[in-house]
Structures are given as C-alpha cells and as structure tokens.
Amino acid sequence: MKLGRFVVDGLDGPVQRICLVVPEQGRVVDLRAAESLRLQAQGATREAALRYASILFPESMSAAIALGQQFLDSAAEAAEMCGDDASLAIDGLRWGPACDPSVVRDGLTFTKHIRQFHERMDKTPASALLDIPGYFKGTPWTVIGHEAEVPWPAQGQRLDYELEIGWVIGKRAHNVTPDNALDHLFGLTIFNDFSARDLQGREFDIGMGPTKSKDFAYGIGPWITTIDEFASLDKIAMSVRVNGEIWGQGDTSEMLWTPQELIAYVSIDDHVQPGDVIGSGTMGNGSALELGRSLNPGDVVELDVAGVGVLRNRIGEKKEGGWWPEKRQPFM
Amino acid sequence: MKLGRFVVDGLDGPVQRICLVVPEQGRVVDLRAAESLRLQAQGATREAALRYASILFPESMSAAIALGQQFLDSAAEAAEMCGDDASLAIDGLRWGPACDPSVVRDGLTFTKHIRQFHERMDKTPASALLDIPGYFKGTPWTVIGHEAEVPWPAQGQRLDYELEIGWVIGKRAHNVTPDNALDHLFGLTIFNDFSARDLQGREFDIGMGPTKSKDFAYGIGPWITTIDEFASLDKIAMSVRVNGEIWGQGDTSEMLWTPQELIAYVSIDDHVQPGDVIGSGTMGNGSALELGRSLNPGDVVELDVAGVGVLRNRIGEKKEGGWWPEKRQPFM
Numbered sequence: 124m125k126l127g128r129f130v131v132d133g134l135d136g137p138v139q140r141i142c143l144v145v146p147e148q149g150r151v152v153d154l155r156a157a158e159s160l161r162l163q164a165q166g167a168t169r170e171a172a173l174r175y176a177s178i179l180f181p182e183s184m185s186a187a188i189a190l191g192q193q194f195l196d197s198a199a200e201a202a203e204m205c206g207d208d209a210s211l212a213i214d215g216l217r218w219g220p221a222c223d224p225s226v227v228r229d230g231l232t233f234t235k236h237i238r239q240f241h242e243r244m245d246k247t248p249a250s251a252l253l254d255i256p257g258y259f260k261g262t263p264w265t266v267i268g269h270e271a272e273v274p275w276p277a278q279g280q281r282l283d284y285e286l287e288i289g290w291v292i293g294k295r296a297h298n299v300t301p302d303n304a305l306d307h308l309f310g311l312t313i314f315n316d317f318s319a320r321d322l323q324g325r326e327f328d329i330g331m332g333p334t335k336s337k338d339f340a341y342g343i344g345p346w347i348t349t350i351d352e353f354a355s356l357d358k359i360a361m362s363v364r365v366n367g368e369i370w371g372q373g374d375t376s377e378m379l380w381t382p383q384e385l386i387a388y389v390s391i392d393d394h395v396q397p398g399d400v401i402g403s404g405t406m407g408n409g410s411a412l413e414l415g416r417s418l419n420p421g422d423v424v425e426l427d428v429a430g431v432g433v434l435r436n437r438i439g440e441k442k443e444g445g446w447w448p449e450k451r452q453p454f455m
Numbered sequence: 456m457k458l459g460r461f462v463v464d465g466l467d468g469p470v471q472r473i474c475l476v477v478p479e480q481g482r483v484v485d486l487r488a489a490e491s492l493r494l495q496a497q498g499a500t501r502e503a504a505l506r507y508a509s510i511l512f513p514e515s516m517s518a519a520i521a522l523g524q525q526f527l528d529s530a531a532e533a534a535e536m537c538g539d540d541a542s543l544a545i546d547g548l549r550w551g552p553a554c555d556p557s558v559v560r561d562g563l564t565f566t567k568h569i570r571q572f573h574e575r576m577d578k579t580p581a582s583a584l585l586d587i588p589g590y591f592k593g594t595p596w597t598v599i600g601h602e603a604e605v606p607w608p609a610q611g612q613r614l615d616y617e618l619e620i621g622w623v624i625g626k627r628a629h630n631v632t633p634d635n636a637l638d639h640l641f642g643l644t645i646f647n648d649f650s651a652r653d654l655q656g657r658e659f660d661i662g663m664g665p666t667k668s669k670d671f672a673y674g675i676g677p678w679i680t681t682i683d684e685f686a687s688l689d690k691i692a693m694s695v696r697v698n699g700e701i702w703g704q705g706d707t708s709e710m711l712w713t714p715q716e717l718i719a720y721v722s723i724d725d726h727v728q729p730g731d732v733i734g735s736g737t738m739g740n741g742s743a744l745e746l747g748r749s750l751n752p753g754d755v756v757e758l759d760v761a762g763v764g765v766l767r768n769r770i771g772e773k774k775e776g777g778w779w780p781e782k783r784q785p786f787m
Contacts (some may be wrong), residue, residue, distance in 0.1 A: 226558065226594050231663065234786045241787075249660035253783040259663035260592040262558050264726035277630075277723050298609075300778040328581035331563065331591035332664015339724035379783055388780055391609050392671035394596035446632040448720055451585040451711055454566045455573075 124198065125432075126310075127151070127346030128184055128219035128268070129211075139182040139219045142211075143202045144346045146432060149213045155180040157201035157209035164204075184222050184347075185398025188293055188309055195349070220268035221312050221344040222291055224400040227261035229287070229316055230385045232378045235407025243412050244324065256380040256388045258401070259332045261316075261341055269345035272439045275420065276339040278447055279319030282418040282438060286363045286371060286409030286426050289314035289400040290382055291347050296395040301383035307395070308386065310349040311359075313426045313434035314402045315342030320412055340436075343400055348431045356382055360429040361406050365422055371408035378404075456530065457764075458642075459483070459678030460516055460551035460600070461543075471514040471551045474543075475534045476678045478764060481545045487512040489533040489541035496536075516554050516679075517730025520625055520641055527681070552600035553644050553676040554623055556732040559593035561619070561648055562717045564710045567739025575744050576656065588712040588720045590733070591664045593648075593673055601677035604771045607752065608671040610779055611651030614750040614770060618695045618703060618741030618758050621646030621732040622714055623679050628727040633715035639727070640718065642681040643691075645758045645766040646734045647674030652744055672768075675732055680763045688714055692761040693738050697754055703740035710736075 125144040129151065130137050142151040155176045162172035179197050181187055187194050201209075231237060231252070241248045251257075267273065275282065293309030322336035353359070362372035380388070382403065389395055411417050418424065418438050426434045457476040461483065462469050474483040487508045494504035511529050513519055519526050533541075563569060563584070573580045583589075599605065607614065625641030654668035685691070694704035712720070714735065721727055743749050750756065750770050758766045 225596070226592075231661075238787050248787060249657075249662070251657040251660045253785060254657060255661075255667070255780055257658075257661040257663045258666060260558075260594065260666075262592065262725050264557070264728065265724065274724065298777060325581075325583040325586060326589075327662040328583045329563075329587075329589040330581070330659040330662060330664075331589045332662075334590060334592075334721075335587070335723055379786070380780065384780055387778055389666075391667055391777070391779075392597065392606065393594050396596065445630060445723070446719055447723075448587055448712065448716055453585060454711070455570050455580060 124195065124349045125346045126198065126349070127221045127344065130217040130219045141180045141184060141187055143198055144213070146213065150210050151213055151216065152202045152205050153209045153211060154198055154201050157205040158197060160208055161201055161204045183398070185225065185396065189397040191294070218269035218345060220266045221346050222289070222398050222400050223266065224263050224398055225396045227263055227266065227341050227400060228258050228389055229261060229402030230380070230404040231257040232380055232385065232404030233407050234377050234379050236405045236409060236413065237379070239407065239413040240410070243415070256385050258385070258389060259337070262338045265338050266341045266343050267436065268343065269434055271436060273317055273340045273342070273436050275439050275441045276319040276322065276335060277442065277445050278335070279322050281320040283318045283320050283411045284363060284418065284424045284426070285316035285318060285405040286361055287314040287316055287405055288359065288375065288403040288428055289343055290386065290403060292395050292399040292401070293397060295397065296386060296390040298392070299387050299390045301381065301387045304383040304386040308350050309397070310347040311353065311428070311431055312343055312347045312400065313345070313428045313431050314400060315424065315426055315434060315436065316402055316405065317342065320417065342434055342436050344434050345432050353430055361409070362427045363409060364425040364427070365418070370411065370414060370416070371406070373406050373408055375403070375406070377407065456527065456681045457678045458530065458681070459553050459676065462549040462551045473512045473516060473519055475530055476545070478545065482542050483545055483548065484534045484537050485541045485543060486530055486533050489537040490529060492540055493533055493536045515730070517557065517728065521729040523626070550601040550676060552598045553678050554621070554730050554732050555598065556595050556730055557728045559595055559598065559673050559732060560590050560721055561593060561734030562712070562736040563589040564712055564717065564736030565739050566709050566711050568737045568741060568745065569711065571739065571745040572742070575747070588717050590717070590721065591669070594670045597670050598673045598675050599768065600675065601766055603768060605649055605672045605674070605768050607771050607773045608651040608654065608667060609774065609777050610667070611654055613652040615650045615652050615743045616695060616750065616756045616758070617648035617650060617737040618693055619646040619648055619737055620691065620693070620707065620735040620760055621675055622718065622735060624727050624731040624733070625729055627729065628718060628722040630724070631719050631722045633713065633719045636715040636718040637682070640682050641729070642679040643685065643760070643763055644675055644679045644732065645677070645760045645763050646732060647756065647758055647766060647768065648734055648737065649674065652749065674766055674768050676766050677764050685762055693741070694759045695741060696757040696759070697750070702743065702746060702748070703738070705738050705740060707735070707738070709739065
C-alpha cells in the first residue's frame with residue numbers, strides 16, 4: 124500500500140489529507156472522504172461519518188500510523204469501497220510531506236559513501252565509526268514534501284543533496300533488538316538530506332552535530348510504501364538525477380550497519396515514535412560532493428527508489444541579508 | 456508567575472495538570488479546576504466549563520503556551536478567583552516535566568566551562584567555536600521532571616550533570632534577530648543536561664552530535680518562571696549540590712554568546728516553537744567533569760537557579776544486559 128498526504132485549502136487555511144496512492148492508475152484516494160462516504164452509505168449521518176473519518180484519517184501521518192493496524196485496515200477498506208467521489212488525479216496535486224516525524228534522525232551506513240565523503244572532506248574517518256552506528260538529529264520543522272521548493276540555506280554556498288531511504292517507524296520502539304526491530308517498521312519513503320557542505324565542516328569541528336548545514340530542508344516523500352511490499356531490504360535500487368541527468372546510482376548493499384541494527388541502536392534509552400523517520404544514510408555516490416559537484420538555484424533533484432517512486436525538489440533562489448553572528452575573540 | 460505541571464491518576468491513566476506555583480505559600484493552583492469553577496460560578500454548565508477549561512489548560516505546556524497572552528491572562532484570573540477547591544499543597548505532588556519541547560536544543564556558551572571542559576577531555580577547542588554558536592539537538596522523548604529518577608544510560612560508566620538555564624520559547628521564532636529575540640522568550644526553567652562522559656568522546660569523534668551520551672535524560676523543571684520576573688539575564692546566580700554538598704556555583708556572566716544571539720541563531724532557517732527549551736549551555740564549574748568527579752547510583756543532584764527554584768533528581772541504578780552493537784572490521 125502507498126500512503127501519502129496532499130494539501131487542499133480549507134475554510135481556515137490549508138489542510139493535509141491522507142491518501143492512498145495508486146501510481147499505476149494515476150489516481151489517489153482521499154481516505155477521509157472515502158471513509159465518510161462508506162459510513163454514510165451504511166446509514167451513518169453525515170456529521171457522525173465526518174467525525175469518525177477525521178479521527179481515523181487526521182492531518183498528521185504520525186497520528187494515523189499511531190492507530191496501528193486499524194489505520195491500515197481502514198485505509199484498505201475505504202479505498203476498496205471508494206467510487207469516483209473520493210478519487211483524484213495524481214497530476215496537479217499539491218503534496219505535503221509524506222510524514223511528520225517527531226524528530227528527524229539520519230544514519231551513516233553505506234561504506235562507499237563514508238569512504239568517498241571523508242576523502243572529499245579531507246578527513247580521516249574516526250575509528251569510532253566501527254564501534255557504534257553514527258547518526259544525527261534534525262529538527263522536524265524544516266521537513267518538506269514532494270515538489271516543494273528547497274529554501275537556500277543562509278550563508279551557504281555549496282549546496283548538496285543526499286540520496287537516502289527513510290525508514291518510517293510504525294510502533295513505539297524502546298530498547299528493541301535487531302531481532303525484532305523490523306516489527307516496528309511501517310514502511311519506506313525517500314529521504315533527501317539536503318546539506319550545505321561549506322557550513323558542515325565548521326559544525327563538524329565543534330562536535331555537537333550539524334545545525335545550519337542541515338536544518339533548512341529535509342525532503343520526505345513522495346509517499347510511503349508499506350513494508351509488506353518489500354521482500355528484502357538488501358538490494359533496493361536507488362538513483363539520483365539532477366536536471367534529468369543521472370548523477371549517481373546503486374543500491375542498498377554494503378551497509379556497515381543494517382536497518383535493523385540502526386533502529387535498535389536509536390531505540391536504546393530513547394523512544395522512537397510512530398511516523399518517525401530514520402534516514403538510512405547516504406548511498407555511495409548519493410551526494411554531489413562525492414563527484415566534486417554541487418547544486419545551483421533552479422536545479423531539479425530527483426531521488427528514485429525502487430518500490431517507492433520519485434521524490435522531486437527544485438532548489439530555490441539564494442537569499443541576501445539576514446542576521447548572522449559576529450566572530451568572537453579568542454578567550455583561551 | 457511560576458507555571459508547572461503535576462501528574463494525577465485519571466480514569467484512563469496518569470494525566471498532566473498545568474498549575475500556578477506559589478512556593479512562598481507552599482501551594483499550587485490546579486488551573487484547569489480553578490478555571491472550571493470560575494466559569495461555573497458565573498453560570499456556565501459544568502460540562503461547558505470543563506470543556507473550555509481543558510482547551511485553555513491542556514496537558515501539554517507547549518500547547519498552553521502556544522495560546523499566547525490568553526494563557527497568561529487566564530492563568531492569572533483563574534488563580535486570583537480560586538478558593539481552596541483548586542488549591543493543593545506543594546509537598547507530595549508528583550511533578551511532570553515543566554515543558555514538553557518539540558525538540559531539545561542545548562548551547563555552548565560559558566567561556567569558563569568551555570575552557571575547563573576541553574582541558575579535562577584533553578581536546579583543543581575548535582576555532583569554529585568563535586565563528587558560530589555551537590548547539591546540539593536532543594530527543595524530546597527522554598525529558599524528565601522534578602523529582603524524577605534519572606535512568607542510568609546503557610553502557611555508560613561515568614555519569615555527569617550539567618547546570619544550565621532552560622530558555623523557554625513563547626512564540627514561534629523564524630529568522631529573528633538578537634534585537635527582537637527576547638520577544639520570543641516565555642520564561643526560564645532549570646535544565647539538567649545529564650551526560651555519560653565515557654560515551655561522549657566517541658560520539659564527538661564521529662562528528663554527528665551526541666546520541667547515547669545524552670539522549671537518556673534531560674531534566675526540566677521544577678517549573679517555569681515567566682520572563683517578566685527577571686530584570687536582567689546577565690548575572691543570575693546558579694549552583695549545584697550533590698547529596699547536599701555544593702559542587703559548583705556561579706552566575707550567568709562571561710557568555711560567549713548572549714541568550715538573544717543563541718535564540719536568533721537557532722531560528723535561522725529553522726523554526727522554534729512555543730514551549731521549546733533551549734539549554735543555555737553549562738555554567739563554569741557546572742559539571743562534575745570539571746572537578747574530576749562523577750555521579751553514582753543513588754546520588755541526589757540539585758540545581759538551584761535564582762528566581763526559579765531547585766530542580767532535584769536522584770540517579771537510578773545501573774542496568775545490566777540489553778543489546779549493544781558489535782564492533783565492525785575496518786573497511787578502508
């Protein structure tokens with residue numbers, strides 16, 4: 124099943140609607156509308172049907188996923204019973220981010236990327252990378268969806284994409300082990316960890332994790348494919364195109380840490396919530412940095428993940444002005 | 456005004472109640488109860504009064520703060536009209552975390568701490584510390600309140616506290632400047648950034664920010680003091696006691712970056728939300744590391760911040776077992 128969100132204008136402003144996506148038919152099903160119509164056909168009043176459907180299919184994908192199996196069962200039933208009234212053409216939809224994670228987390232997994240990244244950044248990889256899965260946390264407030272414009276980062280000059288899978292959490296996970304980690308996985312989406320490379324080195328040196336080099340845009344979408352549609356997570360084909368030209372391709376092999384290990388590790392002492400997204404880490408050749416290239420305003424970046432689809436974003440214009448801190452005098 | 460949250464058992468499990476705290480009287484006012492009684496005295500039905508009061512004073516402090524001036528005005532009015540029916544003794548309350556931030560962020564501000572921290576960790580401070588305010592992001596799911604036990608971190612041996620102020624955000628902030636940053640500050644709380652020092656070095660080397668060395672407990676409380684009660688943020692007295700003995704004391708002077716600059720910097724490209732907490736950074740001598748000491752199970756840590764109060768937490772027992780990743784073979 125493929126599940127996403129599109130945006131419509133409501134009476135009080137834009138609202139997100141959860142939809143079932145059928146790419147091969149070029150259609151989506153507005154699940155709230157479909158469920159409401161299904162209930163009314165069974166004799167529910169319009170008011171009661173809308174109230175029930177809005178609880179089952181709220182604006183938040185995290186809230187929907189948090190309802191567990193009921194969400195999936197209801198989505199399947201609503202879509203099956205749906206006539207044309209709750210179906211829309213996929214073309215021309217305004218997409219919302221497929222997920223609204225409580226926290227963005229992003230791993231460092233693919234050995235080819237780790238090797239090439241460190242070569243380009245002229246850094247020696249820390250031996251600690253072999254001890255524990257590295258991951259960083261990002262703000263959830265800069266998540267953008269399919270076809271959304273990427274705001275150019277303040278003071279950044281060298282903009283990059285990162286080709287990743289987003290592991291979408293289905294159940295609360297706390298201190299789980301790799302053996303049962305997949306029970307907590309709802310599905311896969313595409314994750315573009317946009318990065319300002321010229322800001323990243325300085326933040327790396329401080330050692331507190333990326334801030335302004337990452338917290339301007341996390342692309343998540345176009346939708347989620349539920350985990351039952353994947354026979355294996357080992358060799359999922361991925362590629363990235365910039366302005367239609369292939370800049371990188373490969374698959375999910377050669378992982379230093381499996382998705383199971385990454386989810387389990389993140390859950391140690393911490394709590395992972397339904398709808399959270401954990402970036403897989405960048406695939407080898409999945410960043411422009413590894414090619415000695417970077418992005419410009421107007422560039423269109425497409426990440427293609429087999430079994431999910433294509434996440435497309437256009438890079439916005441550079442901004443001038445805005446406050447930036449003044450350099451301090453040495454105090455040591 | 457001092458605002459916090461306490462926990463009571465409801466029909467479906469524990470619930471958080473927002474309260475106005477009057478420490479000098481040893482009392483708190485249950486604001487939802489007070490508002491409901493106030494409305495009923497004016498002729499509202501019990502059902503309507505409870506419904507309205509529950510919207511004004513929800514479980515989430517972030518949701519309450521997000522209502523803006525209406526929250527503060529209603530709290531003042533409800534507390535003023537309150538008789539004994541909505542008032543409780545402060546002793547024996549079960550405290551919830553004063554805030555439920557969407558993301559935990561924590562700065563690096565006080566020059567004495569930066570100097571002493573790097574000396575003890577045997578590291579040279581990055582020159583980038585003079586270029587930009589360093590801060591890291593923590594998961595909001597490990598926030599604990601006043602009197603809550605600190606869960607011992609998996610695989611950690613050398614546990615520490617960090618004495619900090621928590622800047623509590625009052626209004627959404629995005630690309631604000633230091634000039635207007637204080638308009639977005641709701642108040643001050645106490646922030647204890649518990650840290651596993653033996654895990655921290657390895658995570659520092661990876662460069663993606665702290666994960667397991669921090670994401671096991673962020674102490675926030677005992678309550679928030681609103682910003683109007685502080686004439687200045689420049690010399691707020693702070694101290695830390697372990698098992699009743701003073702281990703560190705000082706004040707908020709000698710900042711590399713002001714709170715205004717820290718808030719403004721965090722808001723660049725990112726969005727800061729009502730109820731978010733930004734740690735001030737650790738005060739000089741505000742960690743046991745700086746003294747060559749560490750914490751043991753059963754230790755009681757009290758952080759004292761003038762104008763707020765005392766945040767007290769006991770350290771839990773060490774845990775055995777639990778999954779931990781196996782070391783990988785070099786691949787480069």
